[in-house]
Amino acid sequence: MELWFSEFQTKNVKISFKINNVLHSSKSKYQKITVLETEDYGRLLALDDLVMLTTKDEFFYHEMISHVPLLTHENPSKVLVIGGGDGGTIREIIKHPVKEIHLVEIDKEVIETSKKYFPSVSSGFSDPRVKVFCEDGIEFVKNNKGYDVIIIDSTDPIGPAVGLFSRAFYNDAYNSLNENGIMVAQTESPIFCNQLIKRVYHDVSSIFAFTNLYTAVIPTYPGAYWTFTMGSKGINPLEREISNTPAFKTKFYCRELHKSYFILPPFLKEIIYK
């Protein structure tokens, strides 16, 4: 028998993976959590049947959502991650000489599942600098301050994650940040989500001194070409020269390309400004 898992990337486009094994399937308080062993992409984590990561291509996403803001800031001490219960973003952040990392994940079952089935992704949770809060990220940023970098590693803007794409939330994130603080949010694909990208860009622009998008390829995400929106209180990312000597290993992120990531192709500039 052949088993296939299909994700509706839109209602008109599907990606399907041949499955060797269903390793885990549960329903938490917040969502359906599934772990599959695929033939070609390694293990796959799905929340509500949407692909969150595969072990083969998760590094594109996790490296780009973490190293770009942390190296733009240059000297971050306290970092907040909202979402990111799989731990992939944490795994990258601990490569930096930061002092404290707070992860706010609303669904503790995502963390438990990742620790069990994705040890190579969740490896950073054991770092003593990491503190996990199983709370609502939207409430958390209202009540906690003093961060140098905030990374919004959310699911798609449906269900409980809708509020993580709101102007009010970005404003609370701004207030949670120290002077020269930087916020980054994953903001979906310009192949399918132009209106969202444009709205978030303008919302963040209305709050932060500098607003910049950067992009990465993520093969298994809808549209495969992904955006991250960065709001910066004082540092202009376009002026940041990053040393070419990496202090740690990466697979996709290159320091030599750091400034280049912020140079957008014309079609994406048009989405933002038209």
Next chain:
Amino acid sequence: MELWFSEFQTKNVKISFKINNVLHSSKSKYQKITVLETEDYGRLLALDDLVMLTTKDEFFYHEMISHVPLLTHENPSKVLVIGGGDGGTIREIIKHPVKEIHLVEIDKEVIETSKKYFPSVSSGFSDPRVKVFCEDGIEFVKNNKGYDVIIIDSTDPIGPAVGLFSRAFYNDAYNSLNENGIMVAQTESPIFCNQLIKRVYHDVSSIFAFTNLYTAVIPTYPGAYWTFTMGSKGINPLEREISNTPAFKTKFYCRELHKSYFILPPFLKEIIYK
């Protein structure tokens, strides 16, 4: 009734498009040619059930396979395209002040189909500098010389295109090129085709003075992250500074990023050198 077209990107991964209409389906001497109207990606051209282009995302591919070599050369006069019967690469080449463009497409039905169903892609065929040869590209390069740039815009390395990925063919392309000539080939995705990429890199390196890969995202191609392998007889692409003022419009290619395209992520360097 819902109509879906599924492409097997590998035998274990499929991408499926909801179809409004089947506009064309025929069997040429060489392959099955299908034109579909999709809901989300516009019109889609498939050869032997493999996606060649969609009107929504073809610009990523066609701009990157043409502008990168032509602007690296800086002053190309005579250009050869092998394959590329849809015309997308020609459409981009005619934006440059070249004098002559030869297209060698083995299957004239691909050209006819593109002219009928993809007018926005095939628009360059009417340019007086373009001459079309419906011949085998492998034989053509053995017998024709004097090109400044050769672009190998082939299908996947199966069936008639296998020879277009051979060392013997790259050697013939070398001999067809003028002094300082440049050859570029589409060389598949590092997500699925590591061995091919590595072999082509080493084959091209054994012939050309400079061999460089560059990459682009192409959402509907298997793995979505694509490589192009460039062999250059005399010009070092890493030393080419390109003016930031574009002489023509593009959607994805940016002159500001020209040199950056050749800086490869660590995982891709490892594929080539390990």
